[in-house]
Amino acid sequence: MAIMKRNNQDYPSFPSLFDNLWSRNWMDWANLNFSDTNTTLPAVNVIENEDEFKIELAAPGMTKDDFKINLEGNILTISSEKKEEKEDKKQNYTRREFSYLSFQRSFTLPEHSVDREKVAATYKEGILHIQIPKREEAKPKLREIKIS
Numbered sequence: 001m002a003i004m005k006r007n008n009q010d011y012p013s014f015p016s017l018f019d020n021l022w023s024r025n026w027m028d029w030a031n032l033n034f035s036d037t038n039t040t041l042p043a044v045n046v047i048e049n050e051d052e053f054k055i056e057l058a059a060p061g062m063t064k065d066d067f068k069i070n071l072e073g074n075i076l077t078i079s080s081e082k083k084e085e086k087e088d089k090k091q092n093y094t095r096r097e098f099s100y101l102s103f104q105r106s107f108t109l110p111e112h113s114v115d116r117e118k119v120a121a122t123y124k125e126g127i128l129h130i131q132i133p134k135r136e137e138a139k140p141k142l143r144e145i146k147i148s
Contacts, residue, residue, distance in 0.1 A: 057078060
């Protein structure tokens with residue numbers, strides 16, 4: 001049985017809610033990736049090499065004090081909450097600007113493979129950098145095999 005798009009010529013004023021129902025990409029994360037404050041979540045790069053994992057989170061206009069980073073078990077959580085209120089007392093305003101940004105991103109790290117005590121973070125030029133070193137046991141080891 002094929003699913004077919006119905007032609008709404010009988011009801012031209014009927015909303016076209018179902019016209020693109022079957023053509024929509026419902027799993028398009030670009031349309032669903034929002035925080036509680038209806039703002040886009042910061043973009044993230046996750047890099048792995050043989051010694052460590054690196055997370056780069058783009059958050060321009062923030063300071064290092066705006067972030068909270070927790071490592072609980074094997075879950076790394078980065079969150080931020082920033083409030084700004086701007087008001088000029090010299091003017092008689094009919095409008096005031098408020099700014100509120102809040103987000104939380106969590107990452108599951110491989111169990112028993114990271115050195116929890118050596119996780120470090122820096123914030124430079126709008127990018128939060130998190131270095132997550134691997135434990136020695138988790139690093140790939142080269143083993144030469146002798147041919148007999």
